[in-house]
Amino acid sequence: MIEIKREKKFFALGEMRLENGERLRNARLCYQVVGTPNRARDNLVLIPSYYGGTHWGSLPLLGADGPLAGGDYCVVLTNLFGAGWSTSPSNAAPGQGAADFPRVGLLDNVRAQKALLDRLYGDDWQLALVSGWSMGGMQTLFWAMAYPERMRAILPFCCTARCWPHNRVFLEGVKAALCADAAWLGGRYSVPPERGLRAFGRAYAGWAYSQAFYRHELWREMGFESLEALLDYWEQDHLEQDANDLLCVLHTWQSADPARSFAAGSLAEALGRIRARTILMPGSSDLYFTVEDARHEAALIPGAELRVLESDWGHCAGGPGRSAAAMRQVFAAMAELLGR
């Protein structure tokens, strides 16, 4: 882990008109900047956050072994709407809290991040790279479709641009586990639906890693002494999260559909907008963002390279700082894209 100081800053967007026509009031984006822009303002790197994490969880991507560690870049890390720190069901304006929070799409997140960069750096800036894991990678791809001229390269890993059907079904399963708790009350709970949150975490754990991860007990590398201890950790981790926040971002994920967001005739047309140099890096053992789905998308992105992240860690192969062997592959691709 690097020892960069953890900070939270907030950018107030006021009222935001969303993709679906609704309005998000008092929108604020939580972010952190590490480094300094150069004179040309073309050394920016953007790292959007992943499901279940804050931007602090992405800080290992700036770690000692990677190309962002040297201080040559100005790295902006952002948080998803709904994830707890940016505007979310748990902290929304009166009348939009909890179950009344509007449905936010990936493009809404990306537009807010664009507004942040404009505010911070004026209108003449260039991203050297946009990169992220999982939903961070989904946002990366949406960035490249929304603002194709504003970046030189993208490295989305363990992700796809669209939420493909099996991915949708897996999410339906963990959602059903949470909502089976009657204490959830359709989102109008006053005490947290503890049984549901535990079930969500426990059910998710089977999807987050691969079969081989469990077979070879790689959880020992995470410091757990038993399989049950790992599952307990997943339960505890989700007990600390707000149920409506979890469901809000889950909806953002499930609704990912570039053709709709970009009013394109097809996924091919939407992905065809991308101009950035692209390495799309699915995990070899990822159970829900599969190599097959990523390969299909890579073929639709002009000049994109599909490079498989070889790992037994399943989806968590790309989790910043989790598997050293996987991080080396991510950093190598990142260095290449940055021309280092």
Add this chain to the structure above:
Amino acid sequence: MIEIKREKKFFALGEMRLENGERLRNARLCYQVVGTPNRARDNLVLIPSYYGGTHWGSLPLLGADGPLAGGDYCVVLTNLFGAGWSTSPSNAAPGQGAADFPRVGLLDNVRAQKALLDRLYGDDWQLALVSGWSMGGMQTLFWAMAYPERMRAILPFCCTARCWPHNRVFLEGVKAALCADAAWLGGRYSVPPERGLRAFGRAYAGWAYSQAFYRHELWREMGFESLEALLDYWEQDHLEQDANDLLCVLHTWQSADPARSFAAGSLAEALGRIRARTILMPGSSDLYFTVEDARHEAALIPGAELRVLESDWGHCAGGPGRSAAAMRQVFAAMAELLGR
């Protein structure tokens, strides 16, 4: 589908002493026999049932395209304890119902089936084949370890003998989804925990097929017109089941451990007892009974062949009568093992 008449017969076992030392009272085994034993009583075929199914669900294995259709064999089909028709939490003796049902192991099921065959055919009989899908295949492997001399061949498909760790974790997830419903009341419900049963079915659907099954919308071949219709079907199917029954058999599955059941020093020692000609047939896209785990086990079974069932149907590739292309592969192996 074949048009064999559906029957239920019951074999009363009285009080059964179980693997774990508990006693199951008024034990009864539900079964059906199709065909007639020959004079030598060596044309018997045993097909134990799978999770979530009754023995009627296995009848397509006697279907027109397979080697059991010609009437040369006497096929015995059995039901798992806990699955609703054999003794189960939902129909147990007073004091052993619902949450008070004892924990039954795979070896207990196999021993009861052996007692049935002894009752039906005396003590001089020989199984030409034992075969089954999923937990039916697990019972098949336990049969081959428990009574190695009583069969000539086995064809366990989409299964392993041990419940490997990822399989265990997947089951923990669907179990958590069911038990998140407070109406479950630790098994002491008076009305069914409907939300929990729905969540169980919905969460299970993501595991039952493969990513490619969803990607290529193979559910259309099942007659569904939308993905949501498939998920609704999974919910409805589980609403018809008893929650304690589901959890009972799930425990039987999770506790599968040949080394323990056969008091062997290792899995290798237990599987080394097998004398039957064996084709172990994991599904190529099965998400929880993986090819890797099956390969490991096949290497421990004397003379066993590992033959992958190639299919995009995931675990359900082996579901009797579901995928014609998969059934052809099962039938071909079955015919080979029967020497036809």
